[in-house]
Amino acid sequence: MKKRFSYSKIFSLVLAMACSCGLLRADDFFKNNLTSDLPADKLYPQGRIFPFSGYSPPSVTGMKKLGFTASGPTYGNSQAKLALASQAEGIGNIWQLHAVYDGVKLTGKPALAKIAKAAGAKGIDWAKMQQCIEDAVKKAIKESNNNISWWALGMEEIRWWNKNEVKYLEVASKAVKAADPEKRPMWVYMPGHYGYEGMRKYMPHMDMLGQGYYPNFSNRAGYRYWCENVQKTVAGFTPERPMLAVTEMFREPKNEADRLLIPAFVRHDVWMALIHGFKGIVVFSFGNRSNFDSYGDYFFAYSEVANEITRPGGLGDVLLTGEVMNDIKLAVTQGPKTVLYQRKIGKPAKLTDFTYPTLKWRDMRHNSGRYCFVASSSKEPLTAVLSGLPQQPVQVVNAANGQVMGQTDNGTFELKFGPHGVHLLKFIAK
Secondary structure, X not given: OOOOOOHHHHHHHHHHHHHHHHHHHHHHHOOOOOXXXXXXXXXXXXXXXXXXXXXXXXXXXXXXXXXXXXXXOOOOOOHHHHHHHHHXXXXXXXXXXXXXXXXXXXXXXXXXXXXXXXXHHHOOOHHHHHHHHHHHHHHHHHHOOOOOOEEXXXXXXXXXXXXXXXXXXXXXXXXXXXXXXXXXXXXXXXXXXXXXXXXXXXXXXXXXXXXXXXXXXXXXXXXXXXXXXXXXXXXXXXXXXXXXXXXXXXXXXXXXXXXXXXXXXXXXXXXXXXXXOOOOEEXXXXXXXXXXXXXXXXXXXXXXXXXXXXXXXXXXXXXXXXXXXXXXXXXXXXXXXXXXXEEEEOOOOEEEEEEEEOEEEEEEEEOOEEEEEEXXXXXXXXXXXXXXXXXXXXXXXXXXXXXXXXXXEOOEEEEEEOOOOXXXXXXXXX
């Protein structure tokens, strides 16, 4: 006679299996055995110091205490002074590299055009150009007392349709690697309107990609489009090309309401880039210009975000060496579920709609714990429910300041976001 199970016994068995899976799930959720062989005293990608810098600071005094880990690039003739002052402050420097060819300093595209015009039909002597760049590298190392973390090629916004400019980038890449014993990475600033199809042409000759994005208080959803543009640019290259976010600090707010939102704007833009996997922030710019009364508001907003990342025990090492997971989900329960970004695309240009989920997050595992970083691109407040955590109660902590926010209920937790709000969460097993 066959043994028959009652529905109650089957239910009990399923429940027991679910509980068992939950226990295993919790163990796996908090498991961490990550290691990194990067040195702790160098700027990424050669070390584990998270890069947070800004163009043209008027002074580097106190920059380290304010959370910044490097200075520069800068323009003019003050690069050596900035590098030495940064060394005294205990932070790195991003050196804006300019070669000199036949007495012409290559400070930008017009200088290269001048050299090409003088060369005439015979063209630029590229072997000579490489030697000029190698000489500039050696001179910079000496003048900076070797306080150089990255090279920033001093011919920004290179145009892929200009053969001489692309050739200059190729030659500069070879020259820097030949002349720099420490093989420090080189990058070139790219303007925000460049698309990934064009920028991919540069990637064989650059170690990192930094592109400008300046929302100027527009729909922050536009940042999502820009982040994805940079991701597409670097996709598939070996070795990996770290992505750098060149963020905005140069325009006055349109009105008082926007001025009060500067901390929210800054935090959103930085963390949205980091959630997309960017590995460094270079603010444009820390130069104090005229008619920019909000300089201090911006500067201290960036300092606060920098400290979340670079302070001892901060989130920088999680972002640089943590493992990206895919367990956690978020669902908006109150407020807009999507945001709209409009951009002109094609020839002739046509206004095109891009719709994104309101929330973007990054679920990460690290030796120091389990994390989730979330940013909202909505101008309106919203509420969302986080799920995917173990069924057992888990403590939720604000990873920015260590304050306990509460504990989960059956693997879920409710979050409230202000306009362009950000949550940095750490989960602790109870």
